[in-house]
Amino acid sequence: MDAKYQALFTPWKIGNVEIKNRIVMCPMGGTSLFGWFELTGCHFDKEAAKLFLERANNNVGLIIPGIAPLKDVFWGKWLWQNEKMFQDLKAFMDEIHKTGAKLFIQLTAGMGRSWAITELIGPLHKNKFTRTLLKPILDTSHELASPSPQPARWAPDITCPEMTREQIHEIIEAFAKTAKLCKEAGVDGVEVHAVHEGYLLDQFAIEFFNKRTDEYGGSFENRYRFAAEVVKAIKASCGDDYPVSLRYSVESKLKGFQQGIVPGEEAVEVGRAMEESERAAKYLQDAGYDMLNADNGTYDSWYWAHPPMYMPQNCNLEDVSHIKQFVDIPVVCAGRMEPDTAAEAIAAGKIDAMGVARQFLVDPQWITKILEDRLEDIKPCICCHSGCFNFSSSKGHYNTQDLTDTMGLARCALNAETMQSTKHYIKPAKKVKNIAVIGGGIGGMEAALVLAKRGHKVTLYEKSDRLGGVFIAAAAPSFKEKDRDLLAWYAREMKKYPITVHLNTLIPSLEGIEADEIIIATGSTPNRIPVKGVEYGIQATEFLLGEKEVGQNVVIVGGGLTGCEIAYELYLQGKHPTIVEMQDDLITAKGVCLANTSYLRDFFKANNVPVYLETSLHEIAPDGVMAVGKDGRSFKIAADSVILSTGYKPAPLAPKAKNVHIIGDAQKVGNLRSVIWGAWDVCMKL
Numbered sequence: 001m002d003a004k005y006q007a008l009f010t011p012w013k014i015g016n017v018e019i020k021n022r023i024v025m026c027p028m029g030g031t032s033l034f035g036w037f038e039l040t041g042c043h044f045d046k047e048a049a050k051l052f053l054e055r056a057n058n059n060v061g062l063i064i065p066g067i068a069p070l071k072d073v074f075w076g077k078w079l080w081q082n083e084k085m086f087q088d089l090k091a092f093m094d095e096i097h098k099t100g101a102k103l104f105i106q107l108t109a110g111m112g113r114s115w116a117i118t119e120l121i122g123p124l125h126k127n128k129f130t131r132t133l134l135k136p137i138l139d140t141s142h143e144l145a146s147p148s149p150q151p152a153r154w155a156p157d158i159t160c161p162e163m164t165r166e167q168i169h170e171i172i173e174a175f176a177k178t179a180k181l182c183k184e185a186g187v188d189g190v191e192v193h194a195v196h197e198g199y200l201l202d203q204f205a206i207e208f209f210n211k212r213t214d215e216y217g218g219s220f221e222n223r224y225r226f227a228a229e230v231v232k233a234i235k236a237s238c239g240d241d242y243p244v245s246l247r248y249s250v251e252s253k254l255k256g257f258q259q260g261i262v263p264g265e266e267a268v269e270v271g272r273a274m275e276e277s278e279r280a281a282k283y284l285q286d287a288g289y290d291m292l293n294a295d296n297g298t299y300d301s302w303y304w305a306h307p308p309m310y311m312p313q314n315c316n317l318e319d320v321s322h323i324k325q326f327v328d329i330p331v332v333c334a335g336r337m338e339p340d341t342a343a344e345a346i347a348a349g350k351i352d353a354m355g356v357a358r359q360f361l362v363d364p365q366w367i368t369k370i371l372e373d374r375l376e377d378i379k380p381c382i383c384c385h386s387g388c389f390n391f392s393s394s395k396g397h398y399n400t401q402d403l404t405d406t407m408g409l410a411r412c413a414l415n416a417e418t419m420q421s422t423k424h425y426i427k428p429a430k431k432v433k434n435i436a437v438i439g440g441g442i443g444g445m446e447a448a449l450v451l452a453k454r455g456h457k458v459t460l461y462e463k464s465d466r467l468g469g470v471f472i473a474a475a476a477p478s479f480k481e482k483d484r485d486l487l488a489w490y491a492r493e494m495k496k497y498p499i500t501v502h503l504n505t506l507i508p509s510l511e512g513i514e515a516d517e518i519i520i521a522t523g524s525t526p527n528r529i530p531v532k533g534v535e536y537g538i539q540a541t542e543f544l545l546g547e548k549e550v551g552q553n554v555v556i557v558g559g560g561l562t563g564c565e566i567a568y569e570l571y572l573q574g575k576h577p578t579i580v581e582m583q584d585d586l587i588t589a590k591g592v593c594l595a596n597t598s599y600l601r602d603f604f605k606a607n608n609v610p611v612y613l614e615t616s617l618h619e620i621a622p623d624g625v626m627a628v629g630k631d632g633r634s635f636k637i638a639a640d641s642v643i644l645s646t647g648y649k650p651a652p653l654a655p656k657a658k659n660v661h662i663i664g665d666a667q668k669v670g671n672l673r674s675v676i677w678g679a680w681d682v683c684m685k686l
Contacts, residue, residue, distance in 0.1 A: 001371050004340050007347040008354065009371070014062075014330055015243035015290040017188050020100050021061035022346050022353040023367055025052075025360050026293065026334050027106045027191070029522040030409025030419065031066035034085060037407050041072045042053070042079060044088035047419055051410075053092075055360055056101035059367040061353070062320065063101055064245070064293070066410065067108040067193050072175040074138055078106075079671060086185045093186035103175070104245055105182045109171050109230070110195035112146035112163075113209065114299040116391050116399040117155045118406060119121050119469075122244040126158060142167075147204045148211040151257065153299045154391075155398045163200075168216060168226060175230045176237035179244075189243030192230055195284065196247040197305045198254075198298025201227045205280070206252060206298075208270045224280060228287035235288050245291040246284055250277050250319040253301040260301025260598065263312060265606045271298060272471060274319070285327045289582045292327065293355060294320045295334045301602075306595035307336045309383040310479055310568065310603070313343045321350035336383070339370060358388055361412040361419075374375050380485040385593030386673045387413035393594045395585035402590070413673035414486070416680040424680045429454045430636075433686065434514070436461065438653055439521030441469020443675040445490045447519045450683040452497035460499060461517070463506040467491060469523055471672075473544035474562075477569040508637030517659050517686050520614060521679075524648035524665040533620035540645040551640020553578060555625050557617050559586040563645035564600045571609060578610040578637055580617060580627055591671070594621060612637075661686075 001009075009021045033049060034042040052063050070079050079085075096103050117125070117140075124130045125140040134140065144152060145167060146160040179190045195202050203209040204226045212219045216225055231244050243513045252271020253261045261267045265611055272280065281292060295316045307315050316335035324331040324403025333345070334355030342354035359366055362380040370378075390411055392400050399406075410416040417425060433456050437444045440462030451458045466472070468487050475483030494501065510518060526539050552575050558565045559581030567577035579586070586604075587597040605613055613631040624639040652666040661682045664675040 001373055004371055005343050007206065008339060008347075012352055013332060014189060014245065016241050017102060017243050018453060019061045019102050019353070021059070022342075023060055024062045024293070024334075024353050024355045025055055025060045025064060025331050026065045026355040026357040027066045027193070028357050028410050029066050030411070031090060032068045033065045034068045034079065036409060037073055041075050041077055042069070042082060042085065044085045044092070044487055045521040047421065048410075048423055049092050051364075052103070053095055053099075054364045056096050058365045059275060059371060060360070063103045064106050065095070065103070067106050068178075069110070070171060070178060071142070073143065076136075076139055076142070077414040078174055078177075080174060080181055082626040086181045089182070089187065090185040097186070102188040103192045104189040104243070105187050106191040106193050106247070107175055107178055108176070108199065109144060109226070110200040112203045113144065113150055113160045114153050114198050114200075114203075115143045116401075117144075117152055117158065118399045118401060118403070119273035119402060121399060122155050122158065122398045145661050146200070147209060147217060150209060153198070153258065154393055156258070156458075162212070165214060165216070168555055172226075172233050175619050176233040179234045180237045181240070183238045183242055186398060189290070190234065191245040192227065192234075192289070193248060194226075194247035195227050195280070196249040196295070197302075198252070198300060201230070201430045202249065202298065206254075206271045208254065214319040220279065221281075222274070224283055228590055231284075240288075243290045244288060245293050246289040248281070248292045248294045249282070249296050249298070249305065250274070250281075250294055250316070250323045251296050252298050253296050253304050256300075258300050260297070260303065260602050262303075262599065262603050262606050263315065266607075274322065277323055281323050281327050285329050289329065291330045291332065292323070292669040293325065293334070295355070296532075302595040303599035303602075304335065306385065306593070307383060307480060308385065308596040309592070310596075310599050311383075313334060315337050317341065317345060317351070321345060324351060328449045352561065354410045358383070358412075361388055361410060362414050376488075379489050380482045382414070382480075382482040382486055384413055385596055385674065386591060386671050387411045387418075389595070390519060390591045390593050392590050392592050392597070394583075394588040394597070397521065397588075400590045401541050405591070413671070414676060416677050422612065424677070424684065426450070426453045427684070429456055429686070430455055433516035434459070435519065435686065436513050436515035437519040437521060439469065439523060439664075439666070440464075440467040440501070440503070441521060441523055441664065441675075442471050442490070442672060443523075443666075444469070444519070444521035444678050445494060446676050447521060447663060447679040447683050448499050449493060449497060450680055452499050454683070456686065459502070461502045461505045461507050463504070464505050467494065467501070467503075470541065476544040476546070477565060478572060479569070485493070505589065507653065510660065517661065519682065520653050520660060520662045520666050521664050522651055522653045522666045524669050525651045526644070527647045527649055529617065529644065531617050531619060531645050534618045534644075536622055537642045537644040540643055543643050550575070550643065553639045554578070554636055554641045554643060556643045556645055557625070558647070559583065559611065559613070560589060560645065560647065561587050561592055561597075563643075564604075565644055566645060567609060568600060568603065571607060578612070578639065579604070580612045580615050580625065580637070582614065582616050584614050586611065586613075589674075
């Protein structure tokens with residue numbers, strides 16, 4: 001192991017519990033050991049248990065599973081009433097402890113206004129009759145209960161009801177009862193969720209959200225009373241020596257309802273500012289908390305707690321390091337943490353441990369690979385959120401995530417096996433076949449790797465001089481360093497298996513291909529829009545690959561994810577982008593996480609990047625474009641260059657047949673998740 005990582009592998013203590021190293025697997029929605037959003041109610045989740053045991057066997061120090069609601073989302077049963085679940089948990093803890101890892105259970109008071117209302121649930125709640133009818137199964141008013149009446153984060157037309165004092169006391173009691181059962185099951189500690197990310201306890205703590213006039217609102221002490229009473233109740237039930245961590249956001253990074261503060265922006269903090277946070281951290285420590293598991297943000301500034309690739313690496317370290325000066329308990333920092341930076345900060349006493357979440361979904365062995373000095377073998381997380389947490393939303397829409405995704409979070413776009421071990425797994429082929437893969441993009445490479453691992457003889461054909469396909473262009477922007485790392489990872493993996501690769505080999509048809517099975521992974525081609533002067537436009541891939549230069553003033557036609565990322569890159573280059581989009585919002589596609597999309601929307605607003613919504617392109621000229629606004633009026637936007645980002649269409653080499661299988665964008669244009677999972681779906685059957 002490189003000596004620069006040494007500080008990560010030193011022991012430390014949370015209360016009286018010693019942790020073997022400084023790496024904390026942070027909680028993620030969907031990884032609860034008590035299940036997640038199942039209609040059958042909470043139960044011991046064997047899939048999550050399998051996930052954690054594998055990570056425990058790969059040298060993680062402390063594991064904190066995803067939130068366990070104190071009350072079942074469906075049917076409303078309290079967690080502490082499920083004795084069988086805690087018996088199963090005890091047996092599991094015995095297995096965890098054999099690895100040397102420790103585990104805390106994270107218990108949540110609730111979501112309040114941050115409950116991610118879906119487009120299926122929203123209308124049912126708004127109708128008083130259906131809300132009442134639904135209540136015995138799903139009590140939406142309970143899930144949305146907030147410190148004060150206010151618009152829901154995901155549905156501004158829905159007003160969250162005010163939580164009663166009786167409900168508050170009931171939740172505090174449930175924390176104490178559930179924590180005691182966790183202790184009896186051998187769990188090493190509990191984490192309280194959360195004065196963090198704008199969840200319920202955080203809403204009580206933040207004056208912007210809390211307008212109560214009773215003992216849980218108004219003064220500083222009143223606003224933090226709920227969180228303080230929770231830890232006191234747990235300690236009274238479990239003993240002062242039972243560790244209780246608090247998920248904590250140092251600053252809210254909030255400038256208004258659904259308005260976050262992006263890095264570098266000068267704006268007034270209307271949530272928890274640093275001055276209050278200094279006081280709050282000490283107050284919460286004195287109330288009884290034994291650790292702060294810290295980052296920044298709320299759901300209105302979600303990109304701080306769930307950093308997309310646009311956020312700086314180690315984005316919360318400066319703020320978390322600052323707050324550590326005001327407490328005597330351990331402080332963990334999460335948020336795109338890099339191991340070398342974390343080790344340096346730990347050695348300097350700036351933080352006590354690094355919190356890591358989604359990297360554990362991509363590569364369960366990444367800590368072991370650091371210890372074995374195999375950093376090049378670590379598969380990187382690219383912060384896409386498309387498998388693990390793709391809650392999506394745009395103007396006029398609630399959470400548009402599919403129900404199957406809502407019920408199956410914490411999966412991984414890049415690792416099809418994560419939390420899907422009964423669906424995607426490597427099994428030896430019953431009959432070894434010669435299989436041809438045509439196309440060397442991500443889908444083609446993933447297919448080749450799965451097939452080779454199963455024992456098939458694989459030959460891959462790629463028309464260009466390198467593997468990667470369209471993802472080479474996607475990885476080109478300056479902020480896509482992890483995407484480029486992923487391409488390098490694939491290049492190395494392809495050499496580890498007996499896969500024959502033919503570069504610079506164009507396959508015009510399937511004639512002459514000698515193979516038992518053929519995988520078509522030829523991707524897609526850009527849509528060609530029927531407007532006058534289209535020849536003056538530059539395709540998105542031409543710009544990203546550096547094949548065509550652009551001037552200082554650039555119009556991007558298309559405000560989807562690719563178009564917005566191009567505009568962002570142009571701004572970082574010091575150019576002046578303008579976005580023209582036909583929809584009423586940017587990035588309206590389902591499955592693109594709000595943490596990612598809200599960053600780009602907020603960034604463009606904060607930096608005055610012109611965005612024309614509900615605007616169509618009429619004509620492209622050498623000096624700009626003619627556009628038509630919502631009112632039907634034409635207007636000109638002057639530009640030196642015009643980039644076309646108007647989507648793609650499948651480009652399969654041949655139609656599907658008995659032994660011809662089409663995967664990825666060649667079948668249906670999607671994203672890395674659909675490409676990689678689709679490759680597994682096909683290749684497991686061959």
